[in-house]
Amino acid sequence: MSTGGRSPGRYRFLLSGRWAGIVAVAVVVSLACGGLGYWQLTRYQGKAEAIALVDANYDADPVAIEAVLPTSDSVLEDSRTWTPVTVTGHYLTDAAHPSVVLPQRPIGGSAADHVAAIFAVDGAAGETWLLTVDRGWYATDTFTDHGPQQEVPGGEVTLTVRLRPAEPLTDRDAPEGQVYGLAPAQVLTATTGDGGAAAGGDGRLVTGAYGVLADESPTTASPPNPLPRPAADLGNHLSYAFQWWIFGIGALAGAAILARREAFETHDFGPHSPNSPAARPAPRIEPPARTRRRSAEEEEDALIDAQLRERT
Template identity: 35%
Template structure:
């Protein structure tokens, strides 16, 4: 019987096996990459959950250098005291919320130290008749204690611009140039609370982010299945060539007939009924 399979040890089939192995290795790398992406997103969500509910600490403890920011502190609540610079307040365009267009309200806060920290006080909807809010809730007057969750600034977006009191992105160096003075350019804050409370209702506070884990696990499993299918197809192709090469051999023919009889014996009543229905159509 060994001689019937001798063709499978040829250079041709060795080459096919090498291709299948290379394909399986590539699938393995891609599967591992998908698992790595899933772990990255899980770590990001864990960071958000941990920092979002943490107790506030002084701003200087988390952002000691105004020009840099440690991403591991993102969404950590910090406390600071100062006075809002309402005249330098700006609106960030194109900030939808729950499917509605609107703006983020960025109000600079001059701290007791004299440095300026940008505070995102929340979201307001676009006006009914103009590309501008109908009203913007005013922050508290005078000295105010603010708790905010720190975030890194956003990158500058080429080709996107705005005019007047509107900006296209929270690019902190640009905001610093508008206000002047020693501004924080490494981080800004999402407002949590103000003391004293403002007389007007605050803009809507930011949602806690939920990282979408996506289909990474499913894709990882699919790549493993593709790798296994490569070897299954190789085995099927070898089996088909074996049948063709040995079609005239009585022993091979008898073996195939036994295999076919066993397959037929395993048929269910439903299979028989389907065959009968097919035969009369």
């Protein structure tokens, strides 16, 4: 029965279960690569914004703390991160814990502990504010006495600190005299043991920011090392983002190339294709020409002709 010369569609094989799986895998891989590329892009953008804040605020002239934080419970605006402020007051101290240790905070890839303390700012907005201060760091060494680096100056002190957003509360149980984050409430409790009352901590806790020490006058004989300026390194996140996106495009392109190759092989050279060797007519082989045997008369004439040629 004739089909009228019609042939199945070139890409009809894409409807098969095998090709449905291939396409699904290619789409999933492409979407995953797109998501990973977007994640790397957000990391790049986050670092770029952080570096822009350092460039804009880090070396600015110090201002009063009230110019940045109108109230003690104000949340530091992102745009004011690293803004320097100058404050005068005194450190809250406890006989057992003049300061608080913040362990496991590497500096430049090396193990380091930070020293944090609570500073009572006199006259901030007409009252006393309790500001958490990261005084600096020292290299972690269990065989060295770091008591001198943990001491804080007594009496009236003037500080210049750069403000940063307060860190969230942590539920990790820290040893006595230590904290695992710069959450002001936890630093205050670890410093005084009772929320600040016994150490003369009558004041309002600054809850939305803490300060990174830039200058202290007077200071101690062996203060901790000052924290370095944040590195202006964007990393390779942008190039990684483009690489992931290229991989995603490559997954789809690979599936398309594979489909085109299969369509070419099955349609143009498949068993039902007019170009298939099986579908081509076999070439006609002509039988070899039969050689006619010469008669006796023809042989005699040929012999006479040969003799005449020899005589001439």
